Amino acid sequence: MDDYPDTFETSAMLPIGGAITGAIEVEGDLDWFAVELEAGVSYSFAVSGAGAGAERIDDPIIALFDSEGTYITGSDDVFPSTRDAAVYGFVPDESGSYRVATTSAGAETGSYTITANEIPEAETDDFDASPDTTGTFGPGTPVEGRFDYFGDSDWFAVDLEADTPYRIEIETETPGAFESAVLRVPDRNAGLVFGASFQPFIAVADETVFIDVVGTGGDYELSIEELAPDAVGESPGEATSLPVGGSIADRGDYLYDTDVYELTLEAGTAYDIAVDEAASAPGTDPLNVALYTESLDGSLPLEASSSGTPYALDGFVPNEDSTFYLVLQHEMRPVGIDYTVSFSEGTQPVVFEGAEGNDVARGDAGGDILIGGAGNDLLIGLAGDDRIEGGDGADGVYGGSGNDTLSGGEGDDDMAGASGADRILGNGGDDLIGGGTGDDAIMGGTGRDRIFAGQGDDQVMGGADDDDLSGGLGRDTIVGGVGDDRMGGGFQPDVLIGEAGDDEIGGGGGADTIGLMDGNDTAYGGAGNDLIFGFAGENVLNGGTGNDTLLGGEDADTLDGGRGVDTFVFELYGAGVTDVITGWETGEEIFVSDISPDSVSLSVDGADVIIALALPEDGADALIRVTQADLAEVEASLFVV
Incomplete structure (x- = not known):
């Protein structure tokens, strides 16, 4: 049964200065209310969700009509933070009966509260919206106020103590009457935007600040309480000790919360440090996590590990016995996201340095260092973020899982990064390089290299000589360098740059961008809406399938759009x-x-x-x-x- 009539001839009355809670029961339900207005008086009308969760309507619409049913005005999303709707400052020319209607902006159903208020003259406002306000409050001394009209802004002064956490609360008699709040510090031209809900925060100085609350109409009570200190220290002098093999679970207790842990490390020992957290809402800013030296003059960031831990530093080996500080800065993240910090001895890295012969060396789970030296060496990093250098000779250099740094050295090397975001440098020789999975950075160096970047958003540069370069899966950037290179992009939108030499470039699938720099190059865009630049040289540009854009250069180019409706652009002429x-x-x-x-x-x-x-x-x-x-x-x- 519909709670309020879905007709202009409604029997429901909306009183001035009052509020009604109703519901949109089904998709398309429209609730009508009659309201008596006086000519020359300014009014506000507002509607917001009532209740919690699935019970409330999140995105209401409001509209105002005259007694004949003619639409006058309406709105949606007056306050973006809450998506409430309102009509403010309507002054009727004639006294009489008007109509207010509300519904949902989409297909949702749920409860709402609708209000109508007379907007008083400015001099009747109870509290100014400026530092000249007479409103004050503090811990244990709440203050009462009234939103005198829709959009009324009231300021209240409050004295805060540095490094003390606080929570502000507001209670209203009318549901939906409170819209947003801002903490303002005029002396420092600073502030903190709370929006539609207060979150605990910490004062940064001994000072007087102002709480600016905005609402739609009705009485309220504003209060502030001092919270207990964070259980975890907030500075190196107050740091919480975290022993080797230990873990501590905590959370961000308030806005701009900082948690500091003290770690004692021994020289030559490998350690794993990790911060794992509960799932946070999409779009939530990440934690700022770093390991600082005891003197605080240097830091190492904790970044996502190959195992999936959001913040980790695996296999860290200090050069001397030291105290370090693990610092977690929550900044403006939502309060209450749980996390666990852990500190343990890691796998000791394998350190190997070969000599003149053909060496074989395997790493372990840590961040290994394998250096081959002269000879045809086989070096395998396995797990961990390894550094492997083949040196002279035709070496096999394989990183394994982890974010590895591989260098082939002189000679015709066989190199592969496997999983992880690897950095691979072929150096001299005709190298065969595979990036594997992960967002890799690969450079062939001198020699006729063959590079297969694999899966991930890779950056590939061939270097000198005639190279074969393939991006594979992912959004790759491929630069041929010097020499007559052959380049292929793969199945997603790639960027391919020919540079010097007579290059052959195929974009593959996706909307590719291809640049033909120096030399007489040939480019085939493949599937997708490609963009191909001719630049210098007598080039052949073929768009392939899709609606391509081909730009001829200053030399004699041949342009074929291929299948699709293509665009040809000429900006350079010879x-x-x-x-x-x-x-x-x-x-x-x-x-x-x-x-x-x-x-x-x-x-x-x-x-x-x-x-x-x-x-x-x-x-x-x-x-x-x-x-x-x-x-x-x-x-x-x-x-x-």
Whole structure:
């Protein structure tokens, strides 16, 4: 049964200065209320969700009509933080009966509270919205006030003590009457935005601040209480001791909470330090976690580990016996997110340095250091963030899991990063390099290298000589470097840059960006809406499947859009140079820029259309030949910009 009539001829009355709680029972339900207004008086009307969770409506709409049913005004999401709706400052020309209607902005159902208030003259406001306010309160001394009209802002002064946590609360007689609050510090031009709910916070100085509360109408009580100190120390001098093999569970207790743990480490011993936390809401800022030296003059960040721990430092080995401080800064994260910090001895790293022979060395679960030296070495890092250097010779260098740093050295090396975000440098020789999974950074160096980046958003540079480069799965950036390179992007949107040499580039799947720099290059965009730049050299540009954009350079290029409705752009011209467009299809467009329209002319040469761009200062025209095309169609598709 509908609680309030879904008709303009409603019997429900909305009193001025009162509130009604109702419900949108089904999708499309519209509740109507009659309200008596007096000419020349300013009024506000507001609607907000009532109750909690699934019981409340999150996004209401409000509308005002005259006695004849003519729409006057309405709104949605007046306060973005709460998505409430309101009409403020309506002054009727005539006294009489009006109508207010409310519903949901979407398909949701739930409860709401709707209010109507008369807006008093400014001089009747109980508390000013400025530092001149007469309102004060403090711990144990709450203050009562009234939102005199919709959008009323009341300021209250309160004295705070440095490094003391506080909680502010507000209670209202009318549901939905409170909208938002801000802590203001005019002397420092600083503040803290609470929004629609107060969260515990810590005072940063002994000072007087102002709490600015905003509401829609009705009485309220504002209070503040001093909270117990955080169980975990907030500075190195108050740090909480965390022994080796121990763990501590805690949470962010208030805004800008800082938790500091003291750790004692012995030289030469490997340690694992981790901070794991409960799931937080999407969009929540990450913790700022770092390990500081005792003198606080240096720090190491804790970052996501390959095992999935959000903040970890595995296999850390100090050079001397030291005290360190693990610092967690919660900043503006929501209060109450649980976390666990743990400190334990880790796997001792394997440190190996080869000599002249063909060495074989395997790491362990720690951050190993394997250096091959001369000879054809086999070096395998296994788990952990390893550093492996092949040295001279044809080496096998394999990182394993973890974020590894691999260097092949001189010689024709076989290298693979496996899982993790690896940094791989081939150095000299004709190297075979595989990135594996993870967002890798790979550089071939000198020699004819073959690089297969694998899965992940990789950065690949071939270096000197003629390289074969493949991005694989992921959004890759591939730069050929010097030499006649062959490059392939893979299945997602990639960036491929040819640089020096006569390169062959294939974008593969996805909307790729391809740049043909120096040399006579060939580019094939593949599937997707690709963007291909010709730049210098006599290049061949083929868009492949999709609606591609091809930009010719200053030399004689051949441009074929492939399948799809393509766009051809010319910005650089060479006197006496002819660019050729093949595979012309109806609907495609040609743009020429940095030239006067009077300098552009069209003619027919057999089955082709010639676009002549006059360059009088250079002594010869630049030409664009559109093969197998109709003159009228090309003329209609040519734009001079």
